[in-house]
Amino acid sequence: MTGEIVLSAIVPVHPHPLLVPEKNEGWGLLRQAFTTLRQRIIDSGAETIIIYSTTWPNIIGHQLLADPNPKWTFVDADFHDLGSLPYDFQVDTNLTHAWHNANERRGLSSRTVNYHGFPVDVGSVVSVSLLNPDNRFKVAIVSSNIYANRSETLVLSKACLDAVKESGKKVAVICAMSLSNRMFTEFIEPNEDRIHSLKDDEWNRKILELLEKGRLEDIAQLSRQIHSQIRVQKVVSFKPMWFLSGVNGQTNNLKGEVLAYEALHGAGGAVVLLTPTENSAGDKEYDEDDAEVFSGDRSVLEGIEDRGVTTTTATSNEDDSNKDTAAINSQSAPKPVGAYPHARKVGDLLYLSGVGSRTPDTDEIPGGPCRDENGISLDYDIAAQTHMCIENVKRVLESAGSSLEKVQDITVFLIDMDRDFATFNQVYSEYFVDIKPTRTTLAINALPTPIAVELKVIASF
Amino acid sequence: MAPHPPHLVYADNPVQNEPKSECGWESLRWAYERMRANLDEADYDVIVILSPHWQTYVGTHFLGLPNFKSKSVDPIFPNLFRFDYDIDIDVELSRMIHDEAQADGMVVKMMENPDFRVDYGTIVSCHLTRPQWDKPVVCISSNRANAYYSVEVMQEMAAQLGRATSRAIEKSGKRALLLASNSLSHRHFITEPEIPEDMSAEHITSHHLYLWDMKLIEMMKQGKTKEIFDIMPEFTEQAVSESDGGGFSWILSALDFPTYPAIVHGYGTIIGTGNAVVEWPAEAAANAEVALRGD
Numbered sequence: 001m002t003g004e005i006v007l008s009a010i011v012p013v014h015p016h017p018l019l020v021p022e023k024n025e026g027w028g029l030l031r032q033a034f035t036t037l038r039q040r041i042i043d044s045g046a047e048t049i050i051i052y053s054t055t056w057p058n059i060i061g062h063q064l065l066a067d068p069n070p071k072w073t074f075v076d077a078d079f080h081d082l083g084s085l086p087y088d089f090q091v092d093t094n095l096t097h098a099w100h101n102a103n104e105r106r107g108l109s110s111r112t113v114n115y116h117g118f119p120v121d122v123g124s125v126v127s128v129s130l131l132n133p134d135n136r137f138k139v140a141i142v143s144s145n146i147y148a149n150r151s152e153t154l155v156l157s158k159a160c161l162d163a164v165k166e167s168g169k170k171v172a173v174i175c176a177m178s179l180s181n182r183m184f185t186e187f188i189e190p191n192e193d194r195i196h197s198l199k200d201d202e203w204n205r206k207i208l209e210l211l212e213k214g215r216l217e218d219i220a221q222l223s224r225q226i227h228s229q230i231r232v233q234k235v236v237s238f239k240p241m242w243f244l245s246g247v248n249g250q251t252n253n254l255k256g257e258v259l260a261y262e263a264l265h266g267a268g269g270a271v272v273l274l275t276p277t278e279n280s281a282g283d284k285e286y287d288e289d290d291a292e293v294f295s296g297d298r299s300v301l302e303g304i305e306d307r308g309v310t311t312t313t314a315t316s317n318e319d320d321s322n323k324d325t326a327a328i329n330s331q332s333a334p335k336p337v338g339a340y341p342h343a344r345k346v347g348d349l350l351y352l353s354g355v356g357s358r359t360p361d362t363d364e365i366p367g368g369p370c371r372d373e374n375g376i377s378l379d380y381d382i383a384a385q386t387h388m389c390i391e392n393v394k395r396v397l398e399s400a401g402s403s404l405e406k407v408q409d410i411t412v413f414l415i416d417m418d419r420d421f422a423t424f425n426q427v428y429s430e431y432f433v434d435i436k437p438t439r440t441t442l443a444i445n446a447l448p449t450p451i452a453v454e455l456k457v458i459a460s461f
Numbered sequence: 462m463a464p465h466p467p468h469l470v471y472a473d474n475p476v477q478n479e480p481k482s483e484c485g486w487e488s489l490r491w492a493y494e495r496m497r498a499n500l501d502e503a504d505y506d507v508i509v510i511l512s513p514h515w516q517t518y519v520g521t522h523f524l525g526l527p528n529f530k531s532k533s534v535d536p537i538f539p540n541l542f543r544f545d546y547d548i549d550i551d552v553e554l555s556r557m558i559h560d561e562a563q564a565d566g567m568v569v570k571m572m573e574n575p576d577f578r579v580d581y582g583t584i585v586s587c588h589l590t591r592p593q594w595d596k597p598v599v600c601i602s603s604n605r606a607n608a609y610y611s612v613e614v615m616q617e618m619a620a621q622l623g624r625a626t627s628r629a630i631e632k633s634g635k636r637a638l639l640l641a642s643n644s645l646s647h648r649h650f651i652t653e654p655e656i657p658e659d660m661s662a663e664h665i666t667s668h669h670l671y672l673w674d675m676k677l678i679e680m681m682k683q684g685k686t687k688e689i690f691d692i693m694p695e696f697t698e699q700a701v702s703e704s705d706g707g708g709f710s711w712i713l714s715a716l717d718f719p720t721y722p723a724i725v726h727g728y729g730t731i732i733g734t735g736n737a738v739v740e741w742p743a744e745a746a747a748n749a750e751v752a753l754r755g756d
Binding site for chain 1: 515517531533536538539570577649652
């Protein structure tokens with residue numbers, strides 16, 4: 001079963017609704033909204049809550065919390081006098097690691113952090129404490145990279161979606177963030193709290209008006225403008241809307257519900273619920289890249305290759321055109337067994353080298369090898385090999401910025417047509433029945449490694 | 462000036478830090494060694510530190526309990542820094558600085574929650590300066606209202622805090638070591654080598670940042686700290702400098718803008734940022750004063 005995002009939400013990051021909801025009517029209303037949202041998450045059938053938190057800034061790629069049981073007591077840097085925030089929750093480590101792998105496949109610098117005492121940020125702690133006080137849900141938390149632009153954040157969201165689908169789970173996605181984030185720079189009494197300025201309030205209400213109509217992608221497209229108008233510079237910008245829209249397929253096909261909007265020491269705090277729906281407000285118009293793989297040149301450590309993809313660009317010598325070709329290697333696919341890359345991009349097409357059924361990293365063959373070291377034939381599982389073969393094709397395609405859906409032509413090599421074709425064909429159809437690339441199937445004597453199937457693929461972008 | 466990259470503690474392999482290193486960032490670690498040797502000759506009662514990693518957006522805060530003991534895990538480099546700390550606070554002096562600043566109209570607060578975790582910048586700078594951990598500390602937060610006010614306004618607020626710090630220390634009768642826990646240029650690499658201490662991967666992020674760092678260091682060596690203060694806003698912007706945390710301006714103001722040469726113990730880069738260990742010795746200050754009076 002394919003996993004899905006059943007609900008998305010925006011929640012504030014300040015500790016006031018958690019620690020002192022009784023001191024200000026608005027903080028109390030936000031607390032109630034958290035409770036309502038919690039019930040809606042329960043009703044949605046979600047098993048895991050994913051949190052993208054703007055109060056976990058990062059500079060080295062993207063960090064994912066992988067401690068199975070984070071447990072500590074948090075105290076806010078500014079509002080320490082309101083009290084302490086103990087936390088003790090369960091991380092969905094399977095989803096987290098799948099997300100990390102998906103990040104790498106999509107070219108992002110990514111790492112998991114599993115250290116006792118790692119400082120979980122205030123936004124995540126508040127979210128977990130109020131939405132998951134009884135640990136009903138498992139949690140996955142990702143940092144917010146301060147340098148990440150739209151395309152990088154969008155790719156992060158797509159990697160998140162890859163992991164969710166792979167998990168087979170129902171997932172709720174939470175963005176822990178403020179709307180306007182300008183706080184008062186002086187101490188105030190709780191009853192004095194209000195949105196810092198009228199301008200901030202007006203922008204917040206405009207954002208909420210659009211969200212209430214489910215127009216998430218429209219808000220995402222306004223992110224830069226919103227950031228410049230109502231966000232403190234140098235604080236992680238209004239990019240969570242890029243992330244949230246990304247995991248929702250960059251559409252306005254959502255139903256919005258504003259559960260509360262109140263001031264938190266001058267900042268705008270809102271609890272907003274977004275659920276997928278069909279045929280909701282408007283469509284989208286956008287002229288920016290819809291990046292599938294992050295290929296921004298952000299590595300400044302020469303000679304250090306820490307991404308999942310290496311790309312070398314070469315100019316063709318075969319004619320005088322300016323057409324560039326690029327050799328592509330994916331670290332998430334099995335290593336080539338000769339002097340050839342996984343793929344080569346030529347113009348708008350991607351040519352893959354033959355892809356077999358070895359498992360990346362271990363080189364093991366699912367379902368067993370077809371022959372032993374002495375060349376003696378062995379029994380093997382062609383279905384398992386075919387699945388792995390196609391998954392490897394998928395890895396190479398995605399590392400290069402393409403996808404299975406963009407495959408145009410396949411050549412299939414089987415070492416035993418009579419024995420394997422029917423089973424192979426059945427597995428093949430699970431992946432390609434709707435894509436329908438052209439296909440040629442050949443019986444051959446042997447392949448270089450003891451595998452029974454290999455695919456040669458041409459895809460577009 | 463005592464920068465706080467956790468990499469230096471990692472490379473030093475103290476017993477308190479869980480991850481262990483083979484080597485790394487020797488130019489800066491040796492710089493700290495030279496400064497420690499000088500400080501061993503000095504007689505001081507307390508360390509007063511302003512760290513940019515205790516970021517407060519509502520005024521300036523001071524640690525206000527006698528002791529904090531816990532584990533500090535770096536949020537960006539948890540692979541390098543997981544440090545068990547046990548830090549004594551000079552609450553009396555903390556409150557005196559707090560009160561001086563408050564009397565001067567500044568927004569200030571004492572931090573008296575025992576569960577509070579001391580920021581890693583404070584811990585790194587204090588450890589590298591005084592690894593014995595036998596001096597009480599005054600910990601001052603970095604007021605990040607710089608996100609609301611212009612750099613110039615924030616600089617004046619940092620200078621105001623510096624003057625309050627200086628007055629409080631004088632009234633206390635204590636001899637204090639001031640630490641501004643900040644780097645100079647502060648543009649990070651956004652990737653990390655597989656082996657963090659792989660020095661073949663370490664260099665300044667870009668040449669123009671290096672030029673800015675060298676300009677500032679040369680001015681410190683020449684005692685041109687008022688001139689530094691004047692160009693600080695431009696330096697902060699152009700070098701993406703950590704001086705935006707206020708520590709650099711604070712320490713220059715608290716020292717009443719030294720005109721005597723600073724001792725630059727060393728300079729090095731940490732994941733692309735420029736860092737200098739710089740000392741303004743009290744003895745030099747006294748000599749400068751004598752020279753001024755003509756004794």
